[in-house]
Amino acid sequence: MKRWKCTMSYDGTLFYGFQKQPNKRTVQGELEKVLSRMHGGAEVRVTGSGRTDAGVHAKGQVIHFDSPLHLPPAAWKKALNAQLPEDIYINEAESVSDDFHARFSAAEKEYRYFLHTGSEADVFKRNYEYHFPYELDWERINEACRIFEGTHDFTAFSSKKATVKGSKVRTLYEVSFRKNGDSAVFIVRGSGFLYNMVRILVGTLLDIGQGKAEPEEIRTMIAKKDRGNIGKTMPPQGLYLWKVIYEKS
Amino acid sequence: MKRWKCTMSYDGTLFYGFQKQPNKRTVQGELEKVLSRMHGGAEVRVTGSGRTDAGVHAKGQVIHFDSPLHLPPAAWKKALNAQLPEDIYINEAESVSDDFHARFSAAEKEYRYFLHTGSEADVFKRNYEYHFPYELDWERINEACRIFEGTHDFTAFSSKKATVKGSKVRTLYEVSFRKNGDSAVFIVRGSGFLYNMVRILVGTLLDIGQGKAEPEEIRTMIAKKDRGNIGKTMPPQGLYLWKVIYEKS
Numbered sequence: 001m002k003r004w005k006c007t008m009s010y011d012g013t014l015f016y017g018f019q020k021q022p023n024k025r026t027v028q029g030e031l032e033k034v035l036s037r038m039h040g041g042a043e044v045r046v047t048g049s050g051r052t053d054a055g056v057h058a059k060g061q062v063i064h065f066d067s068p069l070h071l072p073p074a075a076w077k078k079a080l081n082a083q084l085p086e087d088i089y090i091n092e093a094e095s096v097s098d099d100f101h102a103r104f105s106a107a108e109k110e111y112r113y114f115l116h117t118g119s120e121a122d123v124f125k126r127n128y129e130y131h132f133p134y135e136l137d138w139e140r141i142n143e144a145c146r147i148f149e150g151t152h153d154f155t156a157f158s159s160k161k162a163t164v165k166g167s168k169v170r171t172l173y174e175v176s177f178r179k180n181g182d183s184a185v186f187i188v189r190g191s192g193f194l195y196n197m198v199r200i201l202v203g204t205l206l207d208i209g210q211g212k213a214e215p216e217e218i219r220t221m222i223a224k225k226d227r228g229n230i231g232k233t234m235p236p237q238g239l240y241l242w243k244v245i246y247e248k249s
Numbered sequence: 250m251k252r253w254k255c256t257m258s259y260d261g262t263l264f265y266g267f268q269k270q271p272n273k274r275t276v277q278g279e280l281e282k283v284l285s286r287m288h289g290g291a292e293v294r295v296t297g298s299g300r301t302d303a304g305v306h307a308k309g310q311v312i313h314f315d316s317p318l319h320l321p322p323a324a325w326k327k328a329l330n331a332q333l334p335e336d337i338y339i340n341e342a343e344s345v346s347d348d349f350h351a352r353f354s355a356a357e358k359e360y361r362y363f364l365h366t367g368s369e370a371d372v373f374k375r376n377y378e379y380h381f382p383y384e385l386d387w388e389r390i391n392e393a394c395r396i397f398e399g400t401h402d403f404t405a406f407s408s409k410k411a412t413v414k415g416s417k418v419r420t421l422y423e424v425s426f427r428k429n430g431d432s433a434v435f436i437v438r439g440s441g442f443l444y445n446m447v448r449i450l451v452g453t454l455l456d457i458g459q460g461k462a463e464p465e466e467i468r469t470m471i472a473k474k475d476r477g478n479i480g481k482t483m484p485p486q487g488l489y490l491w492k493v494i495y496e497k498s
Contacts, residue, residue: 011372057373081370089372121330123260123338124306128373 004076005064005096011087012057012236013127019051027052027061027088034083035065049102049109049244050193055236057128059112060091060243064102100246108173108245110189111198114238118182129183130238136209138179143215144208145175148201155225157201158194159233168194168225175201187242196233204231253325254313254345260336261306261485262376268300276301276310276337283332284314298351298358298493299442304485306377308361309340309492313351349495357422357494359438360447363487367431378432379487385458387428392464393457394424397450404474406450407443408482417443417474424450436491445482453480 016024020032028046035044049062071079076093084090099105116122116129117136125131151171158168174189186202204221207213207230221227265273269281277295284293298311320328325342333339348354365371365378366385374380400420407417423438435451453470456462456479470476 009372011375086370086375087372089370091369120340121335121338123258123336124377126260126335 001066001068003064003066003096003098003100005062005094005100005102006076006080006090007092008061008063008088008090009059010057010061010089011127012052012055014087015054017052017054017056018048018058018061027058030085030088031063031065031080034080035067037083038069038079039067047102049106050241052239052241053196053236055127056239056241057237058241060110061241062102062106062244062246064096064100102244105246106192106244107247108189108191109193109241110174110187110243110245111193112240112242113186113188113198113202113234114240115184115186116182117179117184122182127237130235132206134210136206137211138177138209140211140215141177141205141209144205144218145177147215147218148172148175152222153225154194154197154222156221156227157197157204157231159196159200161195170194170197177205199234199236199239200227200231202238203234206234207231250315250317252313252315252345252347252349254311254343254349254351255325255329255339256341257310257312257337257339258308259306259310259338260376261301261304263336264303266301266303266305267297267307267310276307279334279337280312280314280329283329284316286332287318287328288316296351298355299490301488301490302445302485304376305488305490306486307490309359310490311351311355311493311495313345313349351493354495355441355493356496357438357440358442358490359423359436359492359494360442361489361491362435362437362447362451362483363489364433364435365431366428366433371431376486379484381455383459385455386460387426387458389460389464390426390454390458393454393467394426396464396467397421397424401471402474403443403446403471405470405476406446406453406480408445408449410444419443419446426454448483448485448488449476449480451487452483455483456480 010027016026018027020026020028031046044065046063046065073093077090080090114129115132116125117132119133121131149172153169155168170190170192172190176187178185188198208215213230259276265275267276269275269277280295293314295312295314322342326339329339363378364381365374366381368382370380398421402418404417419439419441421439425436427434437447457464462479
């Protein structure tokens with residue numbers, strides 16, 4: 001038995017998210033279907049670094065699974081890509097030690113949220129960049145990014161549907177943005193994330209950029225563990241799980 | 250009754266092409282459904298500059314229709330976009346004279362065919378750029394482009410399924426390409442096009458770029474009205490109806 005780590009991208013548009021669900025097309029479901037076929041019908045359990053919701057994309061999701069098959073990394077990559085649907089692609093397969101765990105070994109994750117800021121809708125971007133054709137004060141957004149960075153209790157910035165028990169304290173190493181013509185992207189890098197946290201955080205930044213709240217209010221929201229009426233949960237199609245970083249072992 | 254001209258883009262992925270067909274989702278069908286609703290259920294016939302096949306995109310398709318409604322151009326644009334599905338977008342609506350005809354008044358059309366030439370597949374491009382990770386001799390392709398330009402009988406470069414009667418002589422004003430990192434695009438501009446002509450022409454250019462044929466063979470193919478074994482019909486997802494140009498009246 002050997003443990004394999006795969007780095008993969010997927011277009012989330014046609015998936016009901018990462019996690020397997022009965023009678024739904026999911027990323028985990030498609031992966032396990034192909035792996036089971038490669039193992040003569042035996043069940044092969046796939047573990048991801050975390051779930052992504054329906055419509056959320058990945059450029060660098062990481063999974064692991066165990067297999068008794070003797071295949072070199074390039075052959076795993078080729079065999080999986082040949083059988084997986086076109087909206088999933090394995091970028092890399094590598095053999096790892098038995099104590100590697102796609103979720104628990106992750107030291108850091110990076111998400112990106114893309115906006116199409118042009119005034120006209122673009123049919124070719126509709127599933128990949130959220131259309132936000134409103135004026136934004138990027139100076140104010142920059143100020144707000146600085147406040148988000150660091151170690152905070154992010155209760156106010158997680159979905160009330162979240163089921164995670166325990167501490168809601170997380171550390172964000174980077175909250176920044178880049179603009180390029182009619183596109184803008186938010187980059188959020190941290191130790192871990194609560195449910196819907198990036199989508200709410202971006203919603204809050206946009207409210208601040210539109211003047212609906214002051215950057216300083218973020219401190220109050222963090223302290224009160226309540227975000228009041230600002231910070232909508234942004235739609236999934238702009239969001240990408242961009243990268244998962246593991247400690248060098 | 251007033252005649253309206255609309256310039257529109259659509260993502261062809263989820264359409265069975267432009268032309269209305271019973272029980273199929275088509276661009277014309279979606280447009281006529283919305284227009285009929287705006288006219289209290291009366292049928293409004295939409296005429297396009299030409300059909301596009303299933304999976305083929307448009308950045309600048311042009312249509313016309315007649316309407317007794319008194320709406321300014323910006324209101325037409327707004328009303329149509331509010332009711333059309335997300336994969337169709339009206340870029341511009343303008344009132345035109347009664348003798349304007351989206352198809353017969355067209356003087357020139359431009360198509361573009363996009364390739365993703367990187368070695369790795371990209372899930373986010375799969376419907377928008379055809380993946381062609383093979384080495385190409387762009388010098389040879391350039392030579393072939395020069396031979397295609399001009400006035401020729403393009404019988405060899407049209408589908409045998411074509412039903413058009415009459416002359417297969419067309420004039421191509423421009424056959425060129427641009428490369429940009431992992432993307433390449435062919436630009437084909439002409440007086441008119443036969444069925445599948447751009448897709449076959451690009452297939453021929455790629456065969457020549459891969460050394461499967463010599464640029465000079467194009468002259469023989471044109472003369473013999475037969476393309477032999479080269480020049481596959483390229484898949485639809487890389488193709489865009491980019492622009493339709495009308496004589497200034």
